Every structure is written in C-alpha cells, then in structure tokens.
Amino acid sequence: MQHTDDAAFRIATLTAGYAGQSVLTEISATIPRGRITAIVGPNGSGKSTLLGILAGTVTAQSGSVHRSTTQKPAFVVQHSAIPAALPMTVREAVAMGRWAHRGPWRRLTRDDREIARACLERMGLTDLACRRLDTLSGGQRQRTLLAQALAQQSDLVLLDEPSTGLDAASRAEISRALAEISATGVTVVQATHDMAEAEQADHCLLLRDGRLEAAGHPKEVLVRA
Numbered sequence: 013m014q015h016t017d018d019a020a021f022r023i024a025t026l027t028a029g030y031a032g033q034s035v036l037t038e039i040s041a042t043i044p045r046g047r048i049t050a051i052v053g054p055n056g057s058g059k060s061t062l063l064g065i066l067a068g069t070v071t072a073q074s075g076s077v078h079r080s081t082t083q084k085p086a087f088v089v090q091h092s093a094i095p096a097a098l099p100m101t102v103r104e105a106v107a108m109g110r111w112a113h114r115g116p117w118r119r120l121t122r123d124d125r126e127i128a129r130a131c132l133e134r135m136g137l138t139d140l141a142c143r144r145l146d147t148l149s150g151g152q153r154q155r156t157l158l159a160q161a162l163a164q165q166s167d168l169v170l171l172d173e174p175s176t177g178l179d180a181a182s183r184a185e186i187s188r189a190l191a192e193i194s195a196t197g198v199t200v201v202q203a204t205h206d207m208a209e210a211e212q213a214d215h216c217l218l219l220r221d222g223r224l225e226a227a228g229h230p231k232e233v234l235v236r237a
C-alpha cells in the first residue's frame with residue numbers, strides 16, 4: 013500500500029532537463045517520507061531542476077519517478093523570485109495557500125481563514141498580517157512564504173534555497189519551522205547552499221554537474237561537498 017512506503021520518492025535512472033537539453037543525468041535516489049532531505053551541490057548542478065521534478069513542474073526525459081505522497085506539493089520558490097512590489101498583504105499571501113483547495117475564484121470558507129490565521133501565528137507573523145509584502149525584510153517575507161505553504165496542509169513541502177540572503181536569526185527560525193513541520197509527518201525537501209542547514213537534515217543528496225555524487229546521512233555526504 014502506498015502510505016506504508018517509507019520512501020516519499022523513488023527515483024530510478026532519471027534524466028531530465030529543458031527543451032531537449034539534459035541537466036540531470038541518470039539519477040537514482042530515494043527520498044525518505046516524513047523526514048527532511050537537503051539537496052546540495054555547486055551552482056548549476058541541477059538542484060532546482062530536481063526540485064522541479066519532485067514538484068511535477070519539470071518532466072523526465074527518461075527513467076522514472078515514483079511518488080508515494082498523495083497531496084499536491086507545497087512549493088516555496090526562492091523569495092527573490094517574488095516581485096518586490098506585489099500589492100498584497102501578509103494575510104492575503106498566506107490565505108492564497110488555501111487556493112490549492114478552493115481555487116482562486118471561490119470564496120474561502122471560515123475554516124480556510126482559521127487555518128490561515130493559525131499559520132500566521134505559527135510563523136510569528138500575526139503582528140505583520142496587514143503589512144504589504146514589499147515592506148517586509150527578507151526573513152519576514154520568507155516566513156510569509158513558508159506560512160503560505162503550511163496553509164496548503166500538504167504532506168510534501170519543497171523549498172528552493174529558503175535561507176539564502178537571510179541573517180543568522182532568520183535562518184534559525186526557518187530551520188526550526190522546517191523541523192516542526194517534519195515532526196508532524198510531512199516530507200520536507202530543500203535545495204540549499206547553507207551547509208549548517210544541510211547538516212540538520214535527516215538525509216542529503218549531493219549533485220555535481222547533474223549527476224548524483226553522494227547520498228545518505230549529511231555527515232557522510234557533506235564531507236564530499
């Protein structure tokens with residue numbers, strides 16, 4: 013049965029890329045369910061592309077990807093990818109997480125609003141709820157994106173470099189939040205350049221030039237990074 017599988021993903025000889033050009037080459041890897049996995053590697057090694065495969069936004073050219081999580085993944089893109097002047101409040105941005113369940117044109121229910129409120133609180137954003145995104149610090153914006161992902165209540169959360177550009181205090185907050193999410197049984201996968209963050213993960217994949225160079229416990233993998 014699917015939900016007894018201890019792997020969230022089983023990837024076998026995956027080759028993938030863009031417009032006929034391969035970025036990932038013959039990757040075989042397992043991503044554990046209900047744990048935190050860090051994807052590390054130099055710039056351009058294919059971390060975001062692999063996240064795209066897990067999110068379903070990039071398609072395999074060959075090989076296979078088997079996913080045992082059942083819900084639409086919550087994907088936290090790099091916060092620098094969010095337009096700075098988006099005319100939206102923190103509360104509205106977090107409530108958008110419920111669109112995965114309602115669609116953007118349907119009214120949110122009382123339950124949706126309560127879930128969004130709880131996620132704001134969980135990420136320490138209640139006092140900032142009425143602030144526009146373009147008035148936030150990088151750390152506050154990243155917490156907002158994470159709260160939006162939490163509001164989706166997915167069993168799979170994917171994050172592209174959530175700590176990049178943040179100070180030590182904000183990085184620690186994001187790290188604590190990911191540990192909390194994972195403790196509730198959610199599978200968390202993050203691409204990261206932050207070796208301290210990767211060390212905290214349960215599992216680690218090291219990419220180099222689109223190939224999987226090492227996989228396993230961060231202590232064993234990161235010495236090769």
Ligand SMILES: Nc1ncnc2c1ncn2[C@@H]1O[C@H](COP(=O)(O)OP(=O)(O)OP(=O)(O)O)[C@@H](O)[C@H]1O
Pocket residue numbers: 030035053054055056057058059060061062203
């Ligand atoms: N949408 C795209 N179309 C075409 N090529 C792309 C696209 N996205 C990424 N690439 C290319 O794929 C390769 C791997 O990029 P990817 O973003 O997956 O690496 P990364 O390890 O996440 O890099 P970084 O650490 O710089 O974010 C790069 O050569 C990049 O130029």
